Amino acid sequence: MFPRNASETIPPSDSGFTSRISLPARIRANPFVRLAAIWEAFFVALGSLRQNKLRTALTLIGIIVGVTAVIAVVTIIKGLDQTVAQTFSSQGSTVFTISKRPQVITSREDFIKYNRRKPVTQEDAEAITRLCTACWRTGVSVNSIQPAKRGDQKVDAIQVRGVSPPSMFEIDGVTIDAGRFWTESEGAAGGDVCVVGPDVVTNLFPNESIDRAVGQDIWVGGHRYTILGVHQALGKILGLSRDNRVYIPFATYKKRFGVDFSGQSFSPSGVLVVFIQTQSADQLEAAQDQVRTIMRNRRGKTFKDDDDGFALETQEVFLKLYSSATSNIYLVTIGVAAISLVVGGIVVMNIMLVSVTERTKEIGIRKAVGARRNDILTQFLIEAVMVTAIGGVFGVLTGFGTAWLIALAIGFPLLFSAWSAVLGVGVSSIVGVVSGLWPAWRAARLDPIEALRAE
Amino acid sequence: MTETPIATATATSVVTKPNLVSPDGKIQVLIAMQNIWKTYDMGAEKVHALHGVSFEVHRGEYVAITGPSGSGKSTLMNLIGCLDTPSQGDYWLNGKNVSEMDDDELARIRNQEVGFVFQTFNLLARATALHNVELPLIYGGIPSAKRHEMAKQALGEVDLTDRMMHRPNELSGGQRQRVAIARALVNHPSILLADEPTGALDTATSYDIMNLFEKLHEDGNTIILVTHEHDIAARAHRVISIRDGLIEKDEQIK
Numbered sequence: 001m002f003p004r005n006a007s008e009t010i011p012p013s014d015s016g017f018t019s020r021i022s023l024p025a026r027i028r029a030n031p032f033v034r035l036a037a038i039w040e041a042f043f044v045a046l047g048s049l050r051q052n053k054l055r056t057a058l059t060l061i062g063i064i065v066g067v068t069a070v071i072a073v074v075t076i077i078k079g080l081d082q083t084v085a086q087t088f089s090s091q092g093s094t095v096f097t098i099s100k101r102p103q104v105i106t107s108r109e110d111f112i113k114y115n116r117r118k119p120v121t122q123e124d125a126e127a128i129t130r131l132c133t134a135c136w137r138t139g140v141s142v143n144s145i146q147p148a149k150r151g152d153q154k155v156d157a158i159q160v161r162g163v164s165p166p167s168m169f170e171i172d173g174v175t176i177d178a179g180r181f182w183t184e185s186e187g188a189a190g191g192d193v194c195v196v197g198p199d200v201v202t203n204l205f206p207n208e209s210i211d212r213a214v215g216q217d218i219w220v221g222g223h224r225y226t227i228l229g230v231h232q233a234l235g236k237i238l239g240l241s242r243d244n245r246v247y248i249p250f251a252t253y254k255k256r257f258g259v260d261f262s263g264q265s266f267s268p269s270g271v272l273v274v275f276i277q278t279q280s281a282d283q284l285e286a287a288q289d290q291v292r293t294i295m296r297n298r299r300g301k302t303f304k305d306d307d308d309g310f311a312l313e314t315q316e317v318f319l320k321l322y323s324s325a326t327s328n329i330y331l332v333t334i335g336v337a338a339i340s341l342v343v344g345g346i347v348v349m350n351i352m353l354v355s356v357t358e359r360t361k362e363i364g365i366r367k368a369v370g371a372r373r374n375d376i377l378t379q380f381l382i383e384a385v386m387v388t389a390i391g392g393v394f395g396v397l398t399g400f401g402t403a404w405l406i407a408l409a410i411g412f413p414l415l416f417s418a419w420s421a422v423l424g425v426g427v428s429s430i431v432g433v434v435s436g437l438w439p440a441w442r443a444a445r446l447d448p449i450e451a452l453r454a455e
Numbered sequence: 456m457t458e459t460p461i462a463t464a465t466a467t468s469v470v471t472k473p474n475l476v477s478p479d480g481k482i483q484v485l486i487a488m489q490n491i492w493k494t495y496d497m498g499a500e501k502v503h504a505l506h507g508v509s510f511e512v513h514r515g516e517y518v519a520i521t522g523p524s525g526s527g528k529s530t531l532m533n534l535i536g537c538l539d540t541p542s543q544g545d546y547w548l549n550g551k552n553v554s555e556m557d558d559d560e561l562a563r564i565r566n567q568e569v570g571f572v573f574q575t576f577n578l579l580a581r582a583t584a585l586h587n588v589e590l591p592l593i594y595g596g597i598p599s600a601k602r603h604e605m606a607k608q609a610l611g612e613v614d615l616t617d618r619m620m621h622r623p624n625e626l627s628g629g630q631r632q633r634v635a636i637a638r639a640l641v642n643h644p645s646i647l648l649a650d651e652p653t654g655a656l657d658t659a660t661s662y663d664i665m666n667l668f669e670k671l672h673e674d675g676n677t678i679i680l681v682t683h684e685h686d687i688a689a690r691a692h693r694v695i696s697i698r699d700g701l702i703e704k705d706e707q708i709k
Contacts, residue, residue, distance in 0.1 A: 036602075040593045047581060365577045368538065369638065370566020370594040372559040448538045452577060 037375045038382070045383035048355065059351045060391045063428055066341030067395020068402055071424045073337040075403035075414065077330050083235075083412040084322055093281045094136075095171060095315065096288055098124065098274040098295060102311040104321055117309050122164075122250075124298060125274045131294050134287035136279040139168030140250055142259050142270040146221035148246065150204040158200065159245045160220055162253025162270075164188075169195070169231075169247070171275045179214035179229030182249060190251035194218070194225040197243035198233045220246050223256050288312060341427065344391070345435040352384050352439035363443050364451025377444040384436025385429050392428030396421045475550055485549055485645055485677055486512035486535065492543035493530050493700075504530040506700040507544070512646075512679065517672045519680045519691035527700040529650070532681045536571060536648045537564045549645045566595050570639030574651035576631045578623040584610060584634045585619040591642045609637040613667065629660035636667065640676070647671065647678045653687055665690050 049056045101114035122140055129138040141163045148158040163169070166181050174195075182193050201213045210230040217224050225248060234242040253259070259272050278287045292312055299309040356363070363376055400416055407414045475484050493505040504527045512518055522528040533539040534546060537553055540561070546554045549568055556564065570591075571577075578587045588606040597605065610619055613633040623631050632652060639647055649668070653661035665687065672678050672692075680691055688694050689708070696704040 036593050036596050036598070039599075051581065361577075362579060365579060366590070366594070367562060368536075368565060368571050368577070369591040370562050370642075372562040372594070374559075375594060449533055452538075452573070 037371070038378060041375070041379035041382045042386075044379055045386050048359075048383055049386060052355075055351060055354075056387065059348055059387050060394065062344040062347035063341075063388050063391025063431070064344075064395040064398060066338075066344035066431075067392050067424045067428050068399040069337040069340045070334065070427070071396050071399025071420060072402040072406070073333050074420050074423075075400060075416065076406055077333065078417070078420075079403070079407055079412050079414045081323075081326075082415055085319060093314070093316065094278045094284060096276055096284065096291075097311075097313050098128070098276065098291060099311050099313070100271055102313055113307070114311070118299065120272050120274055120310055122272070124295065127298060128274065128276060128291055128294055132276070132287060132290045134278060134283045134290050135276050136283075137167050137171055137277045139171050139275045140164055140272055141168060141172075141275060142250065142253055142272050144221075144257055144270040146246075146257075148200070148204065148218060148220045150216070150218045153204045153206065155200070155203045155244075157244075158220065160253070160257070161245055161247050162250045162257070162259075163247055164250030168275060171277045174231045174234070174247075176229045177232040178210045179227065182228055187249035188251060190249060190255050192223065192225045192252060193228045193249065194220070195229045195231055195247040196227055197231055197241075197245040199241050199244040200246060201230055203244070218246075220248075221257065284314070288314075341431060344388075344428075345431040348384055348388055348432060349435035349439060351387075352380060352436050353442075355383065356380060356439045356443040359443075360446065360451050360454035363446050364448050364454065367446070367448035368452060373444040376446075377440045380440035380443050381433060381436045384440065385432035388428045388432030388435075389425060392425035395428060396424040399424060483514040484511050484547075485514045485516075486510075486679075487547040488534075488544070489546070490544040491531075491534065491541045491546060493527070493534065493539075494542040504700055505534075505541070508697075508700070508702055509544075510695060510702060510705060512677065514645075514677055515672075515675060517668075517678045517680075517692040519682060519688035519694045520697060521682055521685070521688045521694060522697035522703075523683065526697045528681055528683075528697045530700075531697060532648065532650050532679075535646070535679060536569050537561045562594075566591055567642060568645045570642065570644040570647045572632070572635050572639050572647065572649035572652045574654040576623070576628075576635045576655070578631060578634055578638075580623055583620050583622055584615060584626065584637075587623070587634055588638045588641050591638060595642055605641055606637070609641040610634070612640065613637045627660075628656050629663055632656065632660075632664055633667065636664075636671075640671070645677060647676050648681075649678065650681045651683070652680065653682075653684070661687070 098120055100117050100120050101111075105111050105114065125138055125140045128135060132138075141161060143159060143161050145157045146160045148155045163172070164187055165184055166187055169175075169181055176195070177198065179195075181195055182191070186193060196213070196218070198210060200218070201208070201210050204218055205213045205216070213227055213230060215227065217226050219225075225246070231243075231245075231247070248256075257270075259270070276287060276291060278284050292308065295310050295312075296305075296308060301307075301309055363371075366376065366379075400421075404414055476482070488508055488510050491505055491508045492503065495502045495504060508527075508531065520528050520531060530539070534541055535548075537548065537556075538561075540546075540556065541554050544554065545552055548564065551564065551568075553561070553564055565571075578584075579590070582590075585603070585606050588609050589602050592602040592605060607616070607619065610616055613636050615630060615633055615637065618626060618630060618634075623634070626634065632655075636647075636652075639649075647668075652668070653664055656664060668678055668680070669690065678691075680687070682688050692709040693707050694704070695702060
């Protein structure tokens with residue numbers, strides 16, 4: 001009758017022994033302790049999720065909805081941003097404009113001030129062409145919306161763009177798909193010719209190829225024009241087509257619709273805009289300085305005048321304005337979408353609390369055989385994170401899917417980034433940790449005696 | 456009262472470590488309870504579950520703790536099993552002063568030094584017999600291959616080799632209790648602590664389990680049995696009777 005392990009557990013002659021053995025040191029010294037318990041926690045969590053399929057499914061849905069909302073919103077916003085950026089840079093970073101008033105006016109006072117300015121004219125454009133050495137190409141353009149028809153086919157609103165010279169097509173970033181642009185002399189003559197966008201062909205020549213449209217006549221704003229060519233599709237911006245256009249020579253436009261030189265606030269005809277393009281981006285600043293000087297001279301402005309009397313704008317300025325105007329809206333939108341993720345987190349917390357209550361006895365048993373607080377905490381945290389991480393993966397997929405459907409409906413390119421997928425799974429896992437922490441902590445702190453008594 | 460010649464546990468405020476080995480080295484003190492008090496704060500009044508209990512258990516002993524319900528024997532068992540700490544007094548288990556330990560240190564002691572057998576078995580319902588037996592080894596940090604081997608061996612010792620992959624609901628009461636005993640023994644603890652181990656079993660199965668305890672005792676295990684049944688207590692070699700939070704009787708019967 002002798003103990004199994006007396007020799008290893010009884011220290012010899014230990015009458016002077018007064019201090020406790022440092023247990024944490026012993027635990028840390030064993031590299032398998034954490035690993036074994038974590039594996040156990042992992043399989044227990046997996047088993048628990050499998051055991052309560054309906055509950056797991058409902059929790060998953062909570063998280064999936066949240067992640068879907070966030071991922072869809074982020075993806076759509078990124079897509080929109082990219083589209084806007086591409087649209088405004090289609091003319092390139094070498095283009096800037098001179099016009100009577102800027103594209104964006106933020107106050108009534110400014111609006112009145114801008115309207116008092118002298119209009120920008122074709123003569124201004126010619127002066128710039130003549131005097132600006134850093135400039136490469138100059139063109140003028142004027143826009144208005146007009147109805148169009150061909151036979152029985154009618155379109156209520158079409159963008160009519162009077163441009164000159166023909167190199168203005170290149171500044172606009174427009175290339176020909178079928179037919180040709182007009183020549184310099186044809187343009188100067190003010191002939192009734194036009195270059196149309198592919199949408200115009202689709203609308204006015206249903207079921208006909210673009211080649212068939214070339215050489216035919218259409219009516220725009222009550223006048224007849226012969227189609228010389230069809231330009232290549234430019235795509236949509238914010239759901240608005242840029243291919244529903246009719247280009248006509250500036251001289252023709254002036255003759256037919258007039259150009260607003262009057263200074264009226266809202267004239268039915270458009271306002272002249274001078275487009276200037278440099279050969280490379282690094283010449284842009286020099287060109288802008290030259291053009292500003294030329295224009296100020298022509299307006300008789302001295303250094304004392306604060307106001308130029310015209311607006312010099314690059315597309316980048318507009319893009320910056322767009323970003324600053326929309327970034328707050330985006331943040332709010334993402335924030336609102338994130339609320340559903342918070343709700344998902346609360347669902348997880350609720351379920352975890354139920355799970356802890358249900359498994360009080362199990363926790364008691366585990367503690368009785370030596371599970372430490374951390375072991376129990378880890379077990380429930382792993383369970384919570386497992387649900388939310390799986391929910392995150394599905395949420396990213398459905399989020400991308402939702403964004404794809406919306407993009408398909410509105411019509412803009414989509415950007416599926418790995419970054420946002422990682423973000424979606426990461427954020428949902430963090431939601432798991434945050435919402436699992438309190439229930440897990442409650443489980444870890446359970447008194448083993450009380451826990452064992454539970455049923 | 457059985458006076459042992461080894462230790463004189465004095466109830467003073469100074470922590471005194473008892474001598475653990477007799478001068479001839481033959482008797483080793485495994486448990487030394489020194490003036491243990493357990494007080495529960497029930498709001499206005501304090502309830503004393505134990506009023507200064509002192510006793511020792513030597514390695515290899517087979518002790519039954521008996522007493523009517525409310526006598527404090529469950530409280531004592533929780534203290535011996537390191538599920539709880541005393542309000543006052545010192546408890547030395549295998550040379551360690553358990554009364555001063557925190558939760559995690561107690562968990563470690565439960566894992567290494569104590570093997571529990573409960574009245575209601577307390578097995579994990581969803582886990583196989585093998586996994587249930589492995590549980591203490593998991594929290595003891597034993598690598599899985601070694602774990603399997605140890606758990607299989609422990610199940611073999613209680614004659615359940617052919618039931619290893621069964622879940623508790625596929626086992627009879629006696630088999631469940633044997634799984635629980637295998638779990639209690641798998642880590643080679645210093646003491647095997649059984650709380651009414653036959654309380655949920657029929658008479659025949661009860662005798663089987665008691666025979667198993669006897670065999671384990673003959674193998675050298677130290678066993679402490681808590682029971683209110685006299686015939687069960689009579690199987691032990693020493694009986695400690697508790698009444699009103701005090702030791703009423705402590706007698707060597709074999």
